[in-house]
Every structure is written in C-alpha cells, then in structure tokens.
Amino acid sequence: MAFVEPEATEVKLPSRGLIGYPEKVLIRPITGREEKIIASAGGENVEGAINRVLNRCIKEGAKAEELTEGDKSFLLVWLRVNSYFPDYAVEIDCPSCGKVFKKFIDLRELPVKYIKAEKLPLEIEVNGKKVALSPLTSKEVEEIRKYREQLAAQGRSLEDLYPVRYAYMIKRINGKEVSISEKIDFIEGLVGRELAKLRKAEKLLDHGVDFRQELKCPLCGKSFTANIPITLEFFLPTEGGEE
Numbered sequence: 001m002a003f004v005e006p007e008a009t010e011v012k013l014p015s016r017g018l019i020g021y022p023e024k025v026l027i028r029p030i031t032g033r034e035e036k037i038i039a040s041a042g043g044e045n046v047e048g049a050i051n052r053v054l055n056r057c058i059k060e061g062a063k064a065e066e067l068t069e070g071d072k073s074f075l076l077v078w079l080r081v082n083s084y085f086p087d088y089a090v091e092i093d094c095p096s097c098g099k100v101f102k103k104f105i106d107l108r109e110l111p112v113k114y115i116k117a118e119k120l121p122l123e124i125e126v127n128g129k130k131v132a133l134s135p136l137t138s139k140e141v142e143e144i145r146k147y148r149e150q151l152a153a154q155g156r157s158l159e160d161l162y163p164v165r166y167a168y169m170i171k172r173i174n175g176k177e178v179s180i181s182e183k184i185d186f187i188e189g190l191v192g193r194e195l196a197k198l199r200k201a202e203k204l205l206d207h208g209v210d211f212r213q214e215l216k217c218p219l220c221g222k223s224f225t226a227n228i229p230i231t232l233e234f235f236l237p238t239e240g241g242e243e
Contacts (some may be wrong), residue, residue, distance in 0.1 A: 006031060008059045011078055013071045014112055014207035018120045019135065025061030027075060030083035038235045047142060050076070050235075068135040070208025074112060076234075077209050081107050084237050090229055092215060096222035103215065105228055115207040121171050124201050127186075127194045132172040135205045140168045163187040166198050169205070 008028040017023030034053045041049035054064035054072070057079060064072065080088065088105045121132035136144075148161055167183035178186075187198070211228040 003031075003033070009082070011075070013061075014074050014114045015068050015071050015135065016115050016207075018115060018117065019066075019068055019071070019137075021062035021066060022060075025075070026059040027057050027061075027078065028059060030057060030079055035236065047145075051138070053079075065137070065139045067138050068207070069138060069141050070113070070115070070135060070206070072138050073208045073211075076230075077107050077110065080234060080237075088228075088237070089233055090231065092217075092226060094217040094220060094222065095224055095226075097217060097220035099217070099219050101218055105213065110213075110228075111210045113207050113210055115205060117204045120205075122201055122204060124197055126197050127190055129174050129186075130172075131170055131198075132175075133169045133198075133201055133205065134171050135207065136165070136168055144168060166202075169198075169202070 006028045008026045010024050011027055012024050013022075015023075030053065034056055037049050037052050037056075038046075051064035054067075054075060058064070058075070062071075067075070080086075086106050086108045088107050090103055090105060091100050092103050093100055115135070121134045123130055123132050125131070144161075144164055147164055148158070151158060151160055163184045164180075166187050167180050170183050170186075171177070173183070173186065187195070190198075211230075212225055213228055214223065215226055216223045
C-alpha cells in the first residue's frame with residue numbers, strides 16, 4: 001500500500017513573524033516514518049532526531065534549526081496533541097514529601113505566551129551602549145548545551161554558564177557584531193541595575209508554551225509549582241486518558 005501523507009494545517013507561531021521566518025507554518029501530524037526516527041535515537045542524538053521529525057512535518061514556513069526555542073516547544077506540543085492525544089502522563093517528584101506520583105496533563109491547557117516586543121532585534125541601552133537582542137534559536141540553544149558540557153568536562157563551575165545565555169541573545173553592541181567571549185566580558189562587567197535591564201528585555205522576548213504547572217501532591221496534600229518534564233512518553237506515548 002502506497003504511503004499517503006497526512007493533510008497539513010496552517011499554525012500561527014508565538015513569535016508573531018518577528019524572527020526572520022513567517023508568522024505561520026504549514027505542518028502535518030507525525031506518522032510511523034517519523035516515529036521510527038525518535039524510537040531509534042540514542043541519548044546524544046535525541047535533539048537531532050527531533051529536528052529531523054520537525055523538518056519532515058513542517059511543509060512550509062521554517063526549518064527546525066532556525067526556530068526559536070519558544071516556537072519549537074509550541075510546535076512539539078502541537079505535534080503531540082494532533083498526532084496522538086492531548087493527555088500526557090508524567091511522574092512528578094513532590095518537593096515536600098519526596099514521593100513520586102503520576103499526573104495526567106492536558107497539553108491543550110498549557111498557556112501559550114506570544115512575544116511582546118514589537119520589532120526585532122529589540123534594542124535597549126545598557127551601560128551607555130546600544131544593545132540589540134533577539135530570542136534564542138534552536139541552534140543557539142544546542143550550542144549553549146555543548147558549552148555546558150565543555151564546562152563540566154573541564155571541571156569548571158556552572159556559574160560560568162550564567163552569562164552565556166544572555167551573550168547568545170545579544171546580536172550587536174553599538175551596531176557591531178562581537179564575539180561570544182567579548183559579550184560575556186561585557187555582561188560580567190555590568191552592575192546589578194544594568195543586568196536588570198537584560199532580564200526585563202528577556203521577558204519581552206519570552207514566548208512559547210509555559211510548562212509550569214500548579215500541582216497538588218495527592219500523597220501529602222501540599223501544593224507546589226513544577227516544570228512539566230519532557231520524557232520519552234511525550235514523543236512515544238503509550239497511554240492516554242484521565243486520572
């Protein structure tokens with residue numbers, strides 16, 4: 001029997017078309033051809049496998065590597081809901097009693113944040129300099145992950161990772177492109193009130209699915225906020241349904 005590709009749907013992205021690719025993409029659900037890519041991916045190859053799946057499912061609009069992390073998370077949730085079912089079973093560690101409980105999350109109910117900046121790059125003044133910022137792309141997030149691994153391999157403190165995220169968000173300083181090391185030096189030399197400007201700007205750039213949930217432990221009754229983890233069950237679900 002010949003393979004018939006599912007019908008694609010036009011989906012509006014949380015970045016609102018400000019990044020350099022269209023505001024909407026044409027995307028279709030996952031099939032067995034994509035599922036086998038995820039199923040055969042090893043630990044270090046998961047991100048590459050996810051990108052391959054996205055690039056096969058996105059028919060028009062953008063490549064996975066150029067998507068912002070916010071748009072990418074949004075499309076992954078769309079794929080999960082529209083390829084399988086909205087219920088996502090996760091195991092949560094309660095911070096109060098230390099026990100683990102299962103929770104079914106309706107992915108359709110996760111809030112979606114749309115970018116607040118009116119144009120990009122977002123230009124702000126920091127320490128007397130004009131700093132142009134844009135949200136991180138999927139490619140940049142992967143570069144930061146590799147940088148983290150390098151720090152760990154060198155036995156360096158992960159404190160050194162703190163300025164790296166902001167360094168990748170900075171595209172230009174006073175209209176000039178500068179190296180990552182120069183941007184890190186710039187950030188580390190800022191006083192607190194100037195760093196606060198970067199954090200404020202980051203909120204204007206923030207977009208995508210908010211995975212934070214207010215949960216209540218059924219074992220001890222305590223309430224807490226937790227980030228919903230993305231596990232293999234997200235990409236290869238084995239069950240759906242309600243609690």
